[in-house]
Amino acid sequence: MYYLDPHIHMVSRITDDYARLARSGCVAVSEPAFWAGFDRGSAEAFHSYFRQLTEFEPARAAQFGVHHMCWICINAKEAEDVALSKEVIKLIPEFLGKPGVLGVGEIGLNKNSKNEVAIFEAQVDLAAEREELILIHTPHLADKYKGTRMILDVLANDPRIKPGRVLIDHVEEHTIKLARDAGFWVGMTLYPATKCTPKRAVDMIDQFGQERIMANSAGDWGPSNPMALPEFIQELRRRGYNETEVHKLVYENPIRFFRQAKTWNFEGPLPVAE
Numbered sequence: 001m002y003y004l005d006p007h008i009h010m011v012s013r014i015t016d017d018y019a020r021l022a023r024s025g026c027v028a029v030s031e032p033a034f035w036a037g038f039d040r041g042s043a044e045a046f047h048s049y050f051r052q053l054t055e056f057e058p059a060r061a062a063q064f065g066v067h068h069m070c071w072i073c074i075n076a077k078e079a080e081d082v083a084l085s086k087e088v089i090k091l092i093p094e095f096l097g098k099p100g101v102l103g104v105g106e107i108g109l110n111k112n113s114k115n116e117v118a119i120f121e122a123q124v125d126l127a128a129e130r131e132e133l134i135l136i137h138t139p140h141l142a143d144k145y146k147g148t149r150m151i152l153d154v155l156a157n158d159p160r161i162k163p164g165r166v167l168i169d170h171v172e173e174h175t176i177k178l179a180r181d182a183g184f185w186v187g188m189t190l191y192p193a194t195k196c197t198p199k200r201a202v203d204m205i206d207q208f209g210q211e212r213i214m215a216n217s218a219g220d221w222g223p224s225n226p227m228a229l230p231e232f233i234q235e236l237r238r239r240g241y242n243e244t245e246v247h248k249l250v251y252e253n254p255i256r257f258f259r260q261a262k263t264w265n266f267e268g269p270l271p272v273a274e
Protein backbone atom coordinates (compact mmCIF):
# COMPACT_ATOMS: atom_id res chain seq x y z
CA MET A 1 0.00 0.00 0.00
CA TYR A 2 1.40 3.38 -1.04
CA TYR A 3 1.10 6.11 1.60
CA LEU A 4 2.26 9.60 2.51
CA ASP A 5 3.42 10.68 5.95
CA PRO A 6 1.89 14.18 6.10
CA HIS A 7 3.85 15.29 9.19
CA ILE A 8 7.34 14.05 10.00
CA HIS A 9 10.53 15.87 11.05
CA MET A 10 13.16 14.15 8.97
CA VAL A 11 15.96 16.56 10.01
CA SER A 12 15.86 14.66 13.32
CA ARG A 13 15.93 11.22 11.73
CA ILE A 14 18.75 9.08 10.35
CA THR A 15 19.10 8.14 6.68
CA ASP A 16 18.14 4.54 7.51
CA ASP A 17 14.68 5.87 8.39
CA TYR A 18 14.21 7.02 4.78
CA ALA A 19 15.14 3.50 3.66
CA ARG A 20 12.65 1.95 6.12
CA LEU A 21 9.92 4.37 5.06
CA ALA A 22 10.50 3.61 1.38
CA ARG A 23 10.45 -0.15 1.99
CA SER A 24 7.12 0.13 3.81
CA GLY A 25 5.39 1.94 0.91
CA CYS A 26 5.95 5.58 1.87
CA VAL A 27 6.19 7.59 -1.37
CA ALA A 28 6.21 11.12 0.06
CA VAL A 29 6.69 13.03 3.31
CA SER A 30 5.70 16.53 4.36
CA GLU A 31 8.00 18.13 6.91
CA PRO A 32 6.75 21.13 8.88
CA ALA A 33 9.25 23.62 10.28
CA PHE A 34 9.40 23.16 14.04
CA TRP A 35 11.59 23.14 17.12
CA ALA A 36 14.73 21.07 16.53
CA GLY A 37 15.36 19.98 20.12
CA PHE A 38 17.03 23.20 21.30
CA ASP A 39 16.36 26.93 20.94
CA ARG A 40 18.16 28.60 18.05
CA GLY A 41 19.84 31.86 18.98
CA SER A 42 19.68 33.82 15.74
CA ALA A 43 17.73 34.43 12.55
CA GLU A 44 20.74 33.06 10.60
CA ALA A 45 20.28 29.71 12.35
CA PHE A 46 16.68 29.60 11.11
CA HIS A 47 17.82 30.56 7.62
CA SER A 48 20.16 27.56 7.59
CA TYR A 49 17.36 25.34 8.90
CA PHE A 50 15.02 26.51 6.11
CA ARG A 51 17.75 25.71 3.58
CA GLN A 52 18.12 22.27 5.13
CA LEU A 53 14.35 21.74 4.70
CA THR A 54 14.23 22.97 1.10
CA GLU A 55 17.58 21.76 -0.26
CA PHE A 56 19.24 19.03 1.77
CA GLU A 57 16.26 16.90 2.89
CA PRO A 58 14.60 16.66 -0.58
CA ALA A 59 17.92 15.40 -1.99
CA ARG A 60 18.45 12.93 0.89
CA ALA A 61 14.87 11.60 0.50
CA ALA A 62 15.17 11.30 -3.29
CA GLN A 63 17.97 8.73 -2.91
CA PHE A 64 15.27 6.35 -1.64
CA GLY A 65 12.53 7.37 -4.05
CA VAL A 66 10.73 9.36 -1.33
CA HIS A 67 9.37 12.76 -2.38
CA HIS A 68 10.09 15.40 0.31
CA MET A 69 7.91 18.51 0.75
CA CYS A 70 8.04 21.03 3.58
CA TRP A 71 6.48 23.99 5.37
CA ILE A 72 8.21 27.16 6.59
CA CYS A 73 7.56 29.20 9.77
CA ILE A 74 8.77 30.12 13.24
CA ASN A 75 7.32 27.53 15.63
CA ALA A 76 5.28 28.34 18.74
CA LYS A 77 7.93 27.03 21.15
CA GLU A 78 10.50 29.58 19.98
CA ALA A 79 7.91 32.35 19.38
CA GLU A 80 8.27 33.45 23.00
CA ASP A 81 11.23 35.56 21.80
CA VAL A 82 9.18 38.13 19.89
CA ALA A 83 12.10 40.17 18.51
CA LEU A 84 13.82 37.07 17.09
CA SER A 85 10.49 35.76 15.75
CA LYS A 86 9.88 38.98 13.84
CA GLU A 87 13.31 38.70 12.22
CA VAL A 88 12.58 35.09 11.25
CA ILE A 89 9.17 36.02 9.78
CA LYS A 90 10.99 38.41 7.43
CA LEU A 91 12.96 35.43 6.06
CA ILE A 92 9.91 33.29 5.28
CA PRO A 93 8.87 34.86 1.92
CA GLU A 94 12.26 33.96 0.43
CA PHE A 95 11.34 30.29 0.85
CA LEU A 96 7.60 30.33 0.02
CA GLY A 97 7.28 29.59 -3.66
CA LYS A 98 10.30 27.28 -3.77
CA PRO A 99 9.47 23.84 -5.26
CA GLY A 100 7.74 21.59 -2.73
CA VAL A 101 7.17 24.29 -0.10
CA LEU A 102 3.52 23.68 0.75
CA GLY A 103 2.83 26.78 2.85
CA VAL A 104 3.21 28.29 6.32
CA GLY A 105 3.52 25.81 9.20
CA GLU A 106 3.48 24.34 11.66
CA ILE A 107 2.33 27.51 13.37
CA GLY A 108 0.04 27.61 16.40
CA LEU A 109 0.33 27.64 20.15
CA ASN A 110 2.41 25.73 22.68
CA LYS A 111 1.68 27.22 26.12
CA ASN A 112 -1.05 29.60 24.87
CA SER A 113 0.96 32.69 25.93
CA LYS A 114 0.40 36.27 24.77
CA ASN A 115 3.66 36.30 22.78
CA GLU A 116 2.79 33.04 21.04
CA VAL A 117 -0.61 34.43 20.03
CA ALA A 118 1.00 37.60 18.60
CA ILE A 119 3.47 35.62 16.48
CA PHE A 120 0.75 33.16 15.44
CA GLU A 121 -1.42 36.07 14.24
CA ALA A 122 1.48 37.62 12.33
CA GLN A 123 2.07 34.35 10.46
CA VAL A 124 -1.65 33.80 9.74
CA ASP A 125 -1.59 37.30 8.24
CA LEU A 126 1.45 36.45 6.09
CA ALA A 127 -0.19 33.23 4.85
CA ALA A 128 -3.50 34.98 4.10
CA GLU A 129 -1.76 37.81 2.29
CA ARG A 130 0.12 35.37 0.06
CA GLU A 131 -2.74 32.84 -0.23
CA GLU A 132 -0.62 30.03 1.23
CA LEU A 133 -1.86 26.81 2.82
CA ILE A 134 -1.58 26.73 6.62
CA LEU A 135 -0.55 23.85 8.89
CA ILE A 136 -1.47 24.29 12.56
CA HIS A 137 0.20 22.75 15.61
CA THR A 138 -2.25 22.50 18.53
CA PRO A 139 -0.80 22.37 22.06
CA HIS A 140 -0.27 19.10 23.87
CA LEU A 141 -2.05 17.59 26.84
CA ALA A 142 -3.75 19.89 29.32
CA ASP A 143 -3.57 23.02 27.19
CA LYS A 144 -4.95 21.42 24.04
CA TYR A 145 -8.65 22.25 24.27
CA LYS A 146 -8.10 25.86 25.33
CA GLY A 147 -5.33 26.38 22.75
CA THR A 148 -7.40 24.86 19.95
CA ARG A 149 -10.26 27.22 20.78
CA MET A 150 -7.90 30.20 20.80
CA ILE A 151 -6.44 29.15 17.42
CA LEU A 152 -9.89 28.66 15.85
CA ASP A 153 -10.97 32.09 17.14
CA VAL A 154 -7.99 33.78 15.45
CA LEU A 155 -8.76 31.98 12.17
CA ALA A 156 -12.50 32.73 12.37
CA ASN A 157 -11.77 36.43 12.84
CA ASP A 158 -9.88 36.64 9.53
CA PRO A 159 -12.34 36.58 6.60
CA ARG A 160 -9.47 35.80 4.20
CA ILE A 161 -8.97 32.34 5.72
CA LYS A 162 -10.63 29.47 3.84
CA PRO A 163 -11.01 26.46 6.20
CA GLY A 164 -10.49 23.98 3.34
CA ARG A 165 -6.93 25.38 3.00
CA VAL A 166 -6.01 24.88 6.67
CA LEU A 167 -4.98 21.64 8.42
CA ILE A 168 -5.45 21.52 12.20
CA ASP A 169 -2.97 18.94 13.48
CA HIS A 170 -2.60 16.79 16.60
CA VAL A 171 -6.37 16.64 17.13
CA GLU A 172 -7.69 14.27 19.79
CA GLU A 173 -11.13 13.05 20.80
CA HIS A 174 -11.98 16.32 22.56
CA THR A 175 -10.82 18.69 19.80
CA ILE A 176 -11.56 16.92 16.50
CA LYS A 177 -15.20 18.01 16.39
CA LEU A 178 -14.37 21.69 16.99
CA ALA A 179 -12.03 21.77 13.99
CA ARG A 180 -14.08 19.65 11.59
CA ASP A 181 -17.37 21.38 12.30
CA ALA A 182 -15.66 24.65 11.32
CA GLY A 183 -14.70 23.11 7.93
CA PHE A 184 -10.98 22.53 8.55
CA TRP A 185 -8.91 19.49 7.60
CA VAL A 186 -7.64 17.57 10.64
CA GLY A 187 -4.54 15.49 11.37
CA MET A 188 -4.21 12.78 14.03
CA THR A 189 -0.73 12.17 15.39
CA LEU A 190 0.24 8.58 16.15
CA TYR A 191 2.65 8.76 19.07
CA PRO A 192 3.80 5.82 21.15
CA ALA A 193 2.92 7.50 24.48
CA THR A 194 1.23 10.90 24.27
CA LYS A 195 -1.16 12.14 21.55
CA CYS A 196 -3.04 9.19 20.01
CA THR A 197 -2.32 5.54 19.35
CA PRO A 198 -3.32 3.80 16.07
CA LYS A 199 -6.28 2.25 17.97
CA ARG A 200 -7.57 5.63 19.15
CA ALA A 201 -7.08 7.09 15.66
CA VAL A 202 -9.21 4.33 14.11
CA ASP A 203 -11.84 4.89 16.83
CA MET A 204 -12.00 8.52 15.68
CA ILE A 205 -12.38 7.45 12.04
CA ASP A 206 -15.21 5.11 13.13
CA GLN A 207 -16.91 8.02 14.83
CA PHE A 208 -16.18 10.96 12.54
CA GLY A 209 -15.84 9.36 9.09
CA GLN A 210 -13.21 9.58 6.36
CA GLU A 211 -13.56 13.11 5.01
CA ARG A 212 -10.97 15.87 5.57
CA ILE A 213 -8.93 13.65 7.88
CA MET A 214 -5.43 12.14 7.80
CA ALA A 215 -2.93 10.55 10.17
CA ASN A 216 0.78 11.18 10.67
CA SER A 217 3.72 9.94 12.72
CA ALA A 218 5.07 13.38 13.67
CA GLY A 219 8.38 11.51 14.00
CA ASP A 220 10.89 13.93 15.48
CA TRP A 221 13.87 14.22 17.86
CA GLY A 222 11.91 12.82 20.84
CA PRO A 223 10.34 9.44 21.51
CA SER A 224 8.30 8.84 18.34
CA ASN A 225 7.85 6.21 15.65
CA PRO A 226 8.51 7.07 12.00
CA MET A 227 6.88 3.74 11.09
CA ALA A 228 3.55 4.67 12.73
CA LEU A 229 1.61 4.84 9.44
CA PRO A 230 2.15 1.14 8.58
CA GLU A 231 0.81 0.33 12.07
CA PHE A 232 -2.21 2.57 11.43
CA ILE A 233 -2.82 0.77 8.08
CA GLN A 234 -2.67 -2.60 9.89
CA GLU A 235 -5.12 -1.41 12.52
CA LEU A 236 -7.56 -0.12 9.84
CA ARG A 237 -7.47 -3.51 8.12
CA ARG A 238 -7.91 -5.36 11.41
CA ARG A 239 -11.00 -3.27 12.08
CA GLY A 240 -12.58 -4.14 8.72
CA TYR A 241 -11.75 -1.15 6.52
CA ASN A 242 -11.36 -2.21 2.89
CA GLU A 243 -8.34 -1.35 0.71
CA THR A 244 -10.15 1.53 -1.04
CA GLU A 245 -10.92 3.15 2.31
CA VAL A 246 -7.41 2.64 3.66
CA HIS A 247 -5.92 4.09 0.47
CA LYS A 248 -8.17 7.15 0.77
CA LEU A 249 -7.07 7.79 4.35
CA VAL A 250 -3.31 7.39 3.92
CA TYR A 251 -2.81 8.51 0.30
CA GLU A 252 -5.73 10.31 -1.38
CA ASN A 253 -6.73 12.56 1.52
CA PRO A 254 -3.29 14.11 2.13
CA ILE A 255 -2.86 14.58 -1.63
CA ARG A 256 -6.25 16.32 -1.91
CA PHE A 257 -5.19 18.79 0.75
CA PHE A 258 -1.56 19.30 -0.31
CA ARG A 259 -2.17 19.69 -4.02
CA GLN A 260 -3.91 23.00 -3.34
CA ALA A 261 -0.41 24.41 -2.74
CA LYS A 262 0.94 26.73 -5.42
CA THR A 263 4.21 24.80 -5.62
CA TRP A 264 2.70 21.30 -5.57
CA ASN A 265 5.18 19.18 -7.51
CA PHE A 266 4.46 15.56 -6.60
CA GLU A 267 3.65 13.06 -9.34
CA GLY A 268 2.34 10.23 -7.21
CA PRO A 269 2.46 6.61 -8.40
CA LEU A 270 -1.37 6.50 -8.45
CA PRO A 271 -3.75 9.22 -9.69
CA VAL A 272 -6.22 10.87 -7.31
CA ALA A 273 -9.61 11.99 -8.67
CA GLU A 274 -11.05 15.46 -7.91
Ligand SMILES: [Zn+2]
Nearest residue numbers: 032034106218
Ligand atom coordinates in the same frame (compact mmCIF):
# COMPACT_ATOMS: atom_id res chain seq x y z
ZN1 LIG B 1 5.52 18.61 14.25
